[in-house]
Amino acid sequence: MIVTTTNTIEGNPIQQYLGVISSETIIGANIFKDIFAGLRDIVGGRSGTYERVIQEAKQTALNELQQKAAAIGANAIVGVDLDFETVGGKGSMLMVVATGTAVKV
Structure with a gap:
């Protein structure tokens, strides 16, 4: 399936619009992630733990x-x-x- 942020797909004209769709994902952060992210905030740098949570939530929403x-x-x-x-x-x-x-292309 083609998934794009643009309103058209180059070389694939839209044949039919089927409607607006949406999906929602809610992911909770647990205390261990919060502790490690807090340590990262103190010493500086990126929080790989939270980045993975965000990536997981994004992918789940797109899959749905x-x-x-x-x-x-x-x-x-x-x-x-x-x-x-x-x-x-x-x-x-x-x-x-x-x-x-x-849409159908």
């Missing part, structure tokens, strides 16, 4: 988006947008929302 598109007969998703927010007490959870337009 593709499943929803396939379920309605799409073979591509255009105009994909990813939004990242923290939710829960003290921002203890990460929410990723993926949206796009399911």
Whole structure:
């Protein structure tokens, strides 16, 4: 399945628009991740732990988006947008929302 942030797919004209689809993923950070990330903040540098959590949440949201598109007969998703927010007490959870337009090319 073609997944793109653009509104068109070069060389593949859109034959049918099937509608806007979205998926949401919420992943909680646990206390051990918070402790190690806090240490990283003190000594400086990137937090590989949180980067992996963000990557996992993003991939989960995109996978679910593709499943929803396939379920309605799409073979591509255009105009994909990813939004990242923290939710829960003290921002203890990460929410990723993926949206796009399911199409047939």
